[in-house]
Amino acid sequence: MSEYTPLSELGEFGLIKKIKEKFELRNESSVKGIGDDAAVLEPQEKQLVVSSDMLLEGVHFDLTFCPLKHLGYKAVAVNVSDIAAMNAKPTQITVNIGVGARYTVEAIEELYEGVRLACESYNVDLVGGDTTSSRAGLVISVTAIGEVAKGEAVLRSGAKVNDLVCVTGDLGAAYLGLQVLEREKQAFIANPEMQPELENKQYIVGRQLRPEARMDVIYELKELGIKPTAMIDISDGLASELMHICSQSGVGATVYKDNLPADSQMLETAVEFNLDPITCIMNGGEDYELLFTIPLADHEKVKNHPDITIIGKITEASEGVNLANKHGQAFPLKAQGWSHF
Ligand SMILES: [Mg+2]
Incomplete structure (x- = not known):
């Protein structure tokens, strides 16, 4: 030693x-x-x-x-x-x-x-x-x-009705990366001779172990001449972060299931673990992507951006915070988030 x-x-x-x-x-x-x-x-x-x-x-x-x-x-x-x-x-x-x-x-x-x-x-x-x-x-x-x-800070409280709801990157991968790591740990405890099975899991495991802050997107939005009306980073899961924006802005929101950005390795792993990928996206957490709202007028500027996905829109507070499917049915969101207590 x-x-x-x-x-x-x-x-x-x-x-x-x-x-x-x-x-x-x-x-x-x-x-x-x-x-x-x-x-x-x-x-x-x-x-x-x-x-x-x-x-x-x-x-x-x-x-x-x-x-x-x-x-x-x-x-x-x-x-x-x-x-x-x-x-x-x-x-x-x-x-x-x-x-x-x-x-x-x-x-x-x-x-x-x-x-x-x-x-x-x-x-x-x-x-x-x-x-x-x-x-x-x-x-x-x-x-x-x-x-x-001065005056350029973006708070959680500035979202307006009809704003577009956007996220960066893809969601749910960090949570599934953690599930894989936990599984391999248990397998190792049961049999220390075992080699971890991380093939085809590199992306999601990397998302858990080494997340990146999306400073790149902050600089790009500036270049595009977009100042978000409200913004938050996704540490606890999309659902609870969206609810923070809505409650602090005094608005509602509808996000569309089919628009949620997902990586293929995340989707495959969710199936493997018998987890609903939408739940992993909405409540998984630790993705450290950005959730933000922009005026409808900025739609053209972001619609083809490879790192930004428009997932929904801001509505009147009375409509609540909803997840809608392609048939137009909307379900009120529940924020689970992480609880360390
Ligand atoms: Mg935060």
Whole structure:
């Protein structure tokens, strides 16, 4: 075991120094990053948006199938996704971790390598954080800061009657990826000799282990001259996110079953697990795609966009939130979402 360094050997300051060396500052607004009592930021004429998320071992992730590098990446991506959902550009993050004594320096470096990769792909700066010991498994908490021009932030509350309801990417895959990983874990517990069967499951498993925030779509909407009227990221499932937009905007909505974007691997796997693919799409969660509404007048601009699907329309509040089939029958939506309590 001599190739691994216990955390105690390096100490907290040594660890911070090691982490700091691997991160560079990219944003103008990051004046001072890691290495002082606090970071110094200078947002020029911009409004700041701030979002925090905490991931707990055994609740939000399972280290038997989630590599530390992916976990570091995902912890950043899910926070960046919230910044994207505000129509803002992420600029800085802080990362706090609580680790048990059994962790080695190499394991923590692996986690931060994921954080670093995410910082690189979303162009954000790691400007601070804390490392502390935990007696209850690994805890990772990220705070993301973003910038948006005054008046450009998109809230959940701006959807108007007749707006189009749009989503990015495809839905339900992350949930089915988790089902596959859980199944393989059980098979491994029953027989440790067993090799995981992940053939034809790479896409959905990747969606679970390494989600991406849709910053690309935020930049594209800007280029298309579209400002969504309301927006939210899909962490808990389409149904509950749509209900958040509707209740905060004081409107109703109808989404069409046949319009819901699904990947073929997701559909095949749903059948394999005897799950209704529509339920996986509506209530699966963790897809980290964006759900947003746009004025009807912007229809032409998005109708052929490969990453955006129009799934329905905003209606009067009195009509409720419904899922309609091709025969025009509408069924009121139920939000299940994830409950960690
Ligand atoms: Mg969110």
